[in-house]
Amino acid sequence: MHTPFIYLVLMLVGLQGQQPASSSATAASLNFEFFKTEVQPIFLNKRPGHARCIACHSSGTPLRLQPLSPGSAAWNEEESRKNFEAVRRVALPGNLKSPLLMHPLAEAAGGDFFHSGGKHWNSQNDPEWQALKAFVLGQAAN
Numbered sequence: 001m002h003t004p005f006i007y008l009v010l011m012l013v014g015l016q017g018q019q020p021a022s023s024s025a026t027a028a029s030l031n032f033e034f035f036k037t038e039v040q041p042i043f044l045n046k047r048p049g050h051a052r053c054i055a056c057h058s059s060g061t062p063l064r065l066q067p068l069s070p071g072s073a074a075w076n077e078e079e080s081r082k083n084f085e086a087v088r089r090v091a092l093p094g095n096l097k098s099p100l101l102m103h104p105l106a107e108a109a110g111g112d113f114f115h116s117g118g119k120h121w122n123s124q125n126d127p128e129w130q131a132l133k134a135f136v137l138g139q140a141a142n
């Protein structure tokens with residue numbers, strides 16, 4: 001009785017293996033340079049009525065960014081790498097439901113229900129939100 005099922009599984013596994021290489025080439029992947037130049041500044045920007053992302057997300061929250069070094073207004077290369085790794089968990093390549101996009105976006109604009117850190121964008125047309133979206137979709141730096 002089990003045999004046909006096993007064959008089915010093997011067949012599916014086999015089919016997976018036969019997919020042409022081009023199918024993976026179209027999948028989005030997160031670009032570090034784009035992250036560094038376009039996404040990280042968003043974490044540091046001040047928006048009216050809100051604390052900066054970094055004010056909360058360098059300690060105590062599950063999304064853990066590197067604290068800025070004293071006297072420094074931006075992250076260095078090593079810190080940026082660590083931030084990139086931390087953000088991977090909430091930026092799922094190609095997935096517009098990624099927490100990075102849904103959590104700080106107003107529910108009325110398509111975001112999720114609640115973010116302790118507030119809803120920083122009221123529209124998907126906001127340039128900052130657009131930059132986060134481009135990042136998740138795998139856009140590379142110019």
Ligand code: HEC
Pocket residue numbers: 042043050051052053054055056057061062063090099100101103104114115116117118120
């Ligand atoms: C006032 C503090 C505060 C600010 C400012 C803030 N957050 Fe948050 N954020 C939190 C807390 C606390 C959580 C965890 C609880 C929750 O999900 O609401 C969280 C959760 C998140 C998550 C989900 C993390 C996970 O592990 O799933 C993301 C993504 C996120 N925040 C992104 C941002 C972004 C981007 C900004 C800036 C635009 C920002 N936050 C600003 C406090 C803050």
